[in-house]
Amino acid sequence: MAYPLEFRRASRGFHVRRGFLDLRGMTLHAVEGVSLHVEKGETLGLVGESGCGKSTLARMGAGLLKPSSGEVLIDGADLSSFTPRERARRMQMVFQDPFSSLNPRMSVGASVAEPLRMTRPELSTSSLRDKVRSLLEKVELRPEQAGLFPHEFSGGQRQRIAVARALVADPSLVICDEPVSALDASVQAQVLNLLRDMQDERGLSYLFISHDLGVVGFMSRRIAVMYLGRVVELASREELFRHPAHPYSKALLASVPGRGGHPLSGEMPSPFEPPRGCAFHPRCPFVRDLCRECMPEERDLGGRRVRCHYPL
Numbered sequence: 001m002a003y004p005l006e007f008r009r010a011s012r013g014f015h016v017r018r019g020f021l022d023l024r025g026m027t028l029h030a031v032e033g034v035s036l037h038v039e040k041g042e043t044l045g046l047v048g049e050s051g052c053g054k055s056t057l058a059r060m061g062a063g064l065l066k067p068s069s070g071e072v073l074i075d076g077a078d079l080s081s082f083t084p085r086e087r088a089r090r091m092q093m094v095f096q097d098p099f100s101s102l103n104p105r106m107s108v109g110a111s112v113a114e115p116l117r118m119t120r121p122e123l124s125t126s127s128l129r130d131k132v133r134s135l136l137e138k139v140e141l142r143p144e145q146a147g148l149f150p151h152e153f154s155g156g157q158r159q160r161i162a163v164a165r166a167l168v169a170d171p172s173l174v175i176c177d178e179p180v181s182a183l184d185a186s187v188q189a190q191v192l193n194l195l196r197d198m199q200d201e202r203g204l205s206y207l208f209i210s211h212d213l214g215v216v217g218f219m220s221r222r223i224a225v226m227y228l229g230r231v232v233e234l235a236s237r238e239e240l241f242r243h244p245a246h247p248y249s250k251a252l253l254a255s256v257p258g259r260g261g262h263p264l265s266g267e268m269p270s271p272f273e274p275p276r277g278c279a280f281h282p283r284c285p286f287v288r289d290l291c292r293e294c295m296p297e298e299r300d301l302g303g304r305r306v307r308c309h310y311p312l
């Protein structure tokens with residue numbers, strides 16, 4: 001089965017030096033053995049704390065970083081076999097900070113036109129302009145604003161422009177990496193609703209990333225929970241919200257407004273020195289001896305996947 005996006009045991013390490021005197025350096029395992037796929041027309045949510053590897057996975061999915069091991073497939077074919085143009089035709093990305101999606105020195109119209117110029121070089125200037133204008137209208141900006149520059153817009157408007165840019169060349173997949181995290185709550189809803197409307201209209205598939213489980217829950221059909229480079233639970237939104245099976249998912253849920261429970265305590269361990277056994281054990285309220293010794297394998301619990309010795 002060919003999916004718009006699939007990771008097969010994808011890992012990515014970074015060779016880093018921890019300090020001035022660290023001559024040999026070491027490998028930081030940002031993503032470890034992640035297998036996930038995005039189905040056609042669905043939103044797969046990815047949630048986890050800062051530093052757990054979400055952006056690294058997103059960048060591998062978009063072809064901006066090569067996996068150290070494992071595979072990334074687009075429509076069933078290895079991502080590295082696509083030319084940049086073929087890749088851009090199939091997928092685009094929306095980043096957290098619109099300044100990294102939009103060049104501050106380029107007019108908004110030119111930025112939005114860029115993916116089209118790349119994927120459809122045969123288009124005339126006037127049809128390029130028409131397409132850009134109609135996309136700007138879709139994201140509720142005025143076509144004449146195409147001549148303005150990113151700093152002349154609010155954060156929410158800039159993020160809507162980034163969405164227009166991602167959609168202008170009609171991709172089938174969009175990777176959204178914290179697309180609303182820099183926005184006020186009132187403006188977040190606007191951008192999220194825009195993304196949902198565009199999905200309904202175009203049958204788009206999304207990989208949607210946020211550290212906020214409330215936001216991920218609003219957007220996603222299935223949700224992958226990530227901890228220290230690994231997926232620790234994968235379930236439908238309903239199952240995850242009704243009955244989280246991993247203690248980490250349960251703790252993340254407690255931070256969603258309107259839900260009770262014990263929120264997370266402590267900090268995520270350093271990826272330089274991951275704990276022995278289950279990476280979550282030092283923070284887990286249900287920890288037992290086995291968890292301190294042995295890394296749990298991923299198991300299938302009737303349609304959901306959980307990496308825990310004692311799922312809830």
Ligand SMILES: Nc1ncnc2c1ncn2[C@@H]1O[C@H](COP(=O)(O)OP(=O)(O)OP(=O)(O)O)[C@@H](O)[C@H]1O
Nearest residue numbers: 014016030049050051052053054055056057211271
């Ligand atoms: N280019 C790099 N070189 C070295 N280390 C990196 C690099 N990129 C990411 N890392 C490290 O990899 C780990 C995962 O980072 P990543 O940015 O993927 O996390 P994240 O979940 O997106 O976090 P955030 O919520 O803060 O965006 C972190 O420990 C980070 O410091």
Ligand SMILES: [Mg+2]
Nearest residue numbers: 054055056178
């Ligand atoms: Mg990130």
